[in-house]
Structures are given as C-alpha cells and as structure tokens.
Amino acid sequence: MSPAVAFLALLLVSAATVLIGVYGLRISRTTSDFYVASRTVPPWWNASAIGGEYLSAASFLGVAGLIVISGLDGLWFPVGYTAGYLMLLFFVAAPLRRSGAYTIPDFAQARLASRRARYVTSLLVVFVGWFYIVPQLHGAALTIRTTTGLPSWVGAAAVVVIVGTTVVTGGMRSMTFVQAFQYWLKLTALAVPAVILLWHLGMTPGAVPAGTVLFGADDGGSRLGAYQTVSLMVALLFGTLGLPHVLVRFYTNPDGATARRTTLIVLGLLSVFYLFPTIYGVLGRAFLPGLARTGSTDATVLLLPGRLLGGPVGEVLSALVVAGAFAAFLSTTSGLVVSLAGVISQDLLGGGVRGFRIAAAGAAIVPFAVAMLTDSLALAGSVGLVFAFTASTVCPLLLLGIWWRGLTDVGAIAGMVTGGLLCAGALLWGSRLDPGTPGVALLTQPAAWTVPAAFTVMVLVSLATPGRRNAHLGRFMAKLHVPERSLGVPRG
Structure with a gap:
C-alpha cells in the first residue's frame, strides 16, 4: 500500500471527525449537553455511539x-466482549440511568452518601480510563508505522490532537454524533474488504494452498487451559460493567426503558x-x-487486502x-476522554x-505521555488486562x-481497594515471571x-458496619x- 493512499484515508477520516464534531458544537450549549447530551439520545443513535467507542483497537x-x-x-475475546452486554442489559443499564447521576463517582456518592467512596471511585475510574487509552494510542502508532512509514509517535499524537479538539469544543453531545458515524465506518471498513476477499478466494482455483490446516491439534486449545479460559471470561463479562466510557453513555438515554433498548441494539451491532475480525484472523x-513469528499479528487486518489482491483494488x-x-x-479514545473529563471536572474543577x-x-495528554514511554503489547491482550482490573473494582460497586x-x-x-491491589499486584508480578513458571x-x-x-470483602465489611x-x-x-x-417522575 502506497503511503499517499494511506495519508488520504487518514485525512478523510480526520476531516469527517472534525466536521461532525463541529456540527455537534452548534447544538452544545449547556453543561448537561457537555456531560450527558442533555439525556435526549434515542436508542438507535446511542447504540451506534456505544458501538463506536466500545469497538476499540483491540476489536x-x-x-x-x-x-x-x-x-x-x-475467539474467546469477541465472545466475551459481546456477552458482557448481556450483564449490562440484565443488571445495570436501566437502574444506572434511573439514578440520575452524571458519572460513576456521582452514583457512588448518591448510593453510599460518602465523599470518601466518591473519591476512591474517581481515582479508579481515572486509572482505568488512562490505561485503556494507552492501547488505542499504541494501535494508532502501529497503523501509521505500517501504512506510511512515519515514526510511531505521529499516529498517537494525531489521535490526541483530533480527540482533544473535538471533545473540548463539543463534549458529549458532539461526540455522540462522531461515535455513531464511526461505528458504521468501522463496520463498512471491515465488512466490504472481507466480502470481496472471500469472493476472490472462492472464484480463484488453488488460491488456498492444498493441505492448509487452519486450526491444528497443536494450537486449537493448547495455549489456554481451563483456568485461563474461565478467568478470561470472568474478566470480560464482569469487566464490561466497569468501563467508564461505556457506562456514561447510559446516562444520555431519556429513561431506563430506553437504556434497556439501547443495550439490546448494541448486542446486535456487536454480534454483526x-x-x-474472525474472518480476517482465519485468513491471516x-x-x-x-x-x-515476528510478533506483528496486530497488523493482519491492515496487510491482508494488499497481500491477497494487490493492484488498484487492493x-x-x-x-x-x-x-x-x-x-x-x-x-474509543474520545469516549474515554469524555468520561474522564466528567469525573475530573466534577471532583477537582x-x-x-x-x-x-x-x-x-489533561485526560488526553497524560496517556499520550505513558504511551510514548511504553512498548505495545498485543492489543486485545493489553485491553483484557484493563477488563480484569475493572471487574475487580468498579463492577462489584x-x-x-x-x-x-x-x-x-x-x-x-x-x-474496591482489595480488588484493585490484588489485581494490579498479580499482573505486575506475573509480567516478571517466565511463562513456563x-x-x-x-x-x-x-x-x-x-x-x-x-x-x-465488600460484603463482609458491609455486614460488619451496618451503621454506615x-x-x-x-x-x-x-x-x-x-x-x-x-x-x-418526568424523564430527563
């Protein structure tokens, strides 16, 4: 792929994002517009926006x-990412919207009548948000480096500048329009090439070498044991309930019933x-x-069209x-920045x-600095670690x-403190050990x-302190x- 074509694609997406954000700015007037889009986002529009911000670099x-x-x-990752919304649908979506809160710390204070609980929740939300943004910036760096040959920092910097500009100018109202557009762009960008690639392979005799074994006995289930599979699914299912950028979108629905309908639509959008990505993985x-062998598997989606087709179509x-x-x-970065801005501004500003x-x-600049000082892990794996942390902290709350x-x-x-310390400590300790230990x-x-x-711990300590x-x-x-x-009660 020529760098000129890649540049053009990036410029078009950036321009569309800014233009749609400017359109949202025209109708962003009040504080409620900036924090929760005045709680007037209908289910289909909100579901598209949730799909836009949830389907990150890892997806x-x-x-x-x-x-x-x-x-x-x-395949466990897309299953877990999607099934987590069943948990949201059944247990969280409607009650959280009815709480009337702007942010998760708002909910914690209203439910527990405690400023300390609010501050602890705020710290956890900011920590989760920053370390969820970092893989997005690593993914942008990988994309820019792979397709244009520019230094990695250019991709991360471009994301921070564009997201910072659109969020600062228009807030949640503006980003709702942007993220809804970006979901359908992402779906189109994966679906159209995948269909054409499959059609090309089906119409080309011998395109798949004879004897190709896609999932051999040596790798079909050997990398994850029973414990690892169960633990991964616990992280993905429960972790979805603690993601700040996902939860804040339910505050934008008019009422609890529309929050449930939004979640149901999201399940359909994610399933499609x-x-x-599964097709690309198999083709890869x-x-x-x-x-x-080179550790560059995250570039699979970027490289396949050129590898299989080439020429102008490729x-x-x-x-x-x-x-x-x-x-x-x-x-995804814009959704995280919006959610973090709401928490930080409420508690500190x-x-x-x-x-x-x-x-x-501030919510955009700090993770950029962290991304520049760290190496990229496998994108889905690094995001999975964030899910484990949110499952151990915000989800129980x-x-x-x-x-x-x-x-x-x-x-x-x-x-929350117990879960956070145990999870973070385990991950840090485990990262220093040999995989065969x-x-x-x-x-x-x-x-x-x-x-x-x-x-x-949350249950036992609560039982021991009924007076609180x-x-x-x-x-x-x-x-x-x-x-x-x-x-x-009127809606809103």
Whole structure:
C-alpha cells in the first residue's frame, strides 16, 4: 500500500471527525449537553455511539491478531466482549440511568452518601480510563508505522490532537454524533474488504494452498487451559460493567426503558461486527503465517487486502481498512476522554463547561505521555488486562450498589481497594515471571480469584458496619428499580 493512499484515508477520516464534531458544537450549549447530551439520545443513535467507542483497537486489529497467533483461543475475546452486554442489559443499564447521576463517582456518592467512596471511585475510574487509552494510542502508532512509514509517535499524537479538539469544543453531545458515524465506518471498513476477499478466494482455483490446516491439534486449545479460559471470561463479562466510557453513555438515554433498548441494539451491532475480525484472523493464519513469528499479528487486518489482491483494488480496500482502524482509535479514545473529563471536572474543577474542557485536555495528554514511554503489547491482550482490573473494582460497586441494600461506604471502599491491589499486584508480578513458571497463569489471568475476593470483602465489611448504611437508602433504591412512569417522575 502506497503511503499517499494511506495519508488520504487518514485525512478523510480526520476531516469527517472534525466536521461532525463541529456540527455537534452548534447544538452544545449547556453543561448537561457537555456531560450527558442533555439525556435526549434515542436508542438507535446511542447504540451506534456505544458501538463506536466500545469497538476499540483491540476489536478492530487485536482480535484478528490473536486468532492468527493463538488459534481458536482467540475467539474467546469477541465472545466475551459481546456477552458482557448481556450483564449490562440484565443488571445495570436501566437502574444506572434511573439514578440520575452524571458519572460513576456521582452514583457512588448518591448510593453510599460518602465523599470518601466518591473519591476512591474517581481515582479508579481515572486509572482505568488512562490505561485503556494507552492501547488505542499504541494501535494508532502501529497503523501509521505500517501504512506510511512515519515514526510511531505521529499516529498517537494525531489521535490526541483530533480527540482533544473535538471533545473540548463539543463534549458529549458532539461526540455522540462522531461515535455513531464511526461505528458504521468501522463496520463498512471491515465488512466490504472481507466480502470481496472471500469472493476472490472462492472464484480463484488453488488460491488456498492444498493441505492448509487452519486450526491444528497443536494450537486449537493448547495455549489456554481451563483456568485461563474461565478467568478470561470472568474478566470480560464482569469487566464490561466497569468501563467508564461505556457506562456514561447510559446516562444520555431519556429513561431506563430506553437504556434497556439501547443495550439490546448494541448486542446486535456487536454480534454483526465481530464476524469480520474472525474472518480476517482465519485468513491471516492461511496467508500471513509469518506474522506470528515476528510478533506483528496486530497488523493482519491492515496487510491482508494488499497481500491477497494487490493492484488498484487492493490499494482501495487497504485504504478503507486504514480509515476504519483510525476511526477505531479516535472513537474509543474520545469516549474515554469524555468520561474522564466528567469525573475530573466534577471532583477537582468544580464542574461546568470550562472545567470540563480543562479536564478533557489533561485526560488526553497524560496517556499520550505513558504511551510514548511504553512498548505495545498485543492489543486485545493489553485491553483484557484493563477488563480484569475493572471487574475487580468498579463492577462489584455497581452490582452490589444496585441490587443489595446492605452495602455500606466502608465496605465498598474496602472491596474496591482489595480488588484493585490484588489485581494490579498479580499482573505486575506475573509480567516478571517466565511463562513456563508453575502457577504463573494465576497471576497473568487473575480475574477468577480477584473478582470473588473483591465481592467477598465488600460484603463482609458491609455486614460488619451496618451503621454506615445510607439513611435515605429506601428512597434511592426505589428510584433505581421502579420505572419512571410508576413514580410519576418526568424523564430527563
């Protein structure tokens, strides 16, 4: 793929993002517009925006790369990413919207009547958000380096500048338009080349070498044992419930019922999308097996059109894929920056539009610095570590806060701190050990034991401190679980 074509694709995506963001700016006037789009986003539009920000570098590039390098085990990631929304649908979406909060720390304070619980939650949300942005910037660096030959920092810097500009100027209202557009761009960018590649292979005799074995007995299930598979699924299922950029989007729905409908639509959108990274992963195992030896499997989606087709058609399809990849980095990063700006501005800068804009700038610059100082891991794998952390911290707070009246502020803080320290400590320790060390899987995939530990500590400490329960708990729980119309509460 020629650098000129890649440049053109990147410029078009960037220009479209900025133009749509400017359109959103025209109708972003109030503080509520910047934080939650004035809670007026309808289900289809919101679902598209959620798909836009949720389908990150790990989904667009990383899933195919994992299938190339680990075979059938790589399929657990799209399954877990999608199934996590079932948990959101059943347990979180509607009650969280009915809470009336702007952010997850807002929910923590309203549920527990505790500033300390709010501050701990804020620190965890900021930590999660920053370290979720870092893989997006690594993915942008990989894309720029692979397709244009420019230094890696250029891709990361471009994402930070574009996202910072659009978020600072338009807030949540503006980013809703941008992310909805970017979901459909990403789907098109994967689906059209995949269909053409499959058609080309089907119409070309001998295109697939005879004797090709895509999933041999030596790699179909040997890389992940039973414990690792279970722990990975716990991380992905429960971790989805703690992602700040996903949860904040439910605050933009008009009411709890539309939040549920939004989640149902998201399940459909994700199910369709993940068909295509799987196709690229299978094709990559057949036609780009050398990537597994060089550790460059995350480039599979970028390289396949040129490898199989070449010529003008291959150039056009490669440009489309590059555009979709860049949209993935932009949309997820923008969602994270919006959610972090809301938390930081509320807790440190007094809220308001000016505080939101200052916080958004800081929320984008810090992870850029971290990305420049760190090496890229496999994209889906590094994002999976963030899921394990959120599953061990924010998820227990939300599930118990919504469904158990006995939760206290002291219990919530103890559980979140325990889960966070155990998970972070295990991951850091495991990263220093040789992969063949006995028991290393307990550290590199810790969610199977850190999540139960966080829940257990949260429950036991709450039971030991019944006097710390919110004095207005009954009213707040009714607000969470009784539909708005039954309470006679207007939407908004």
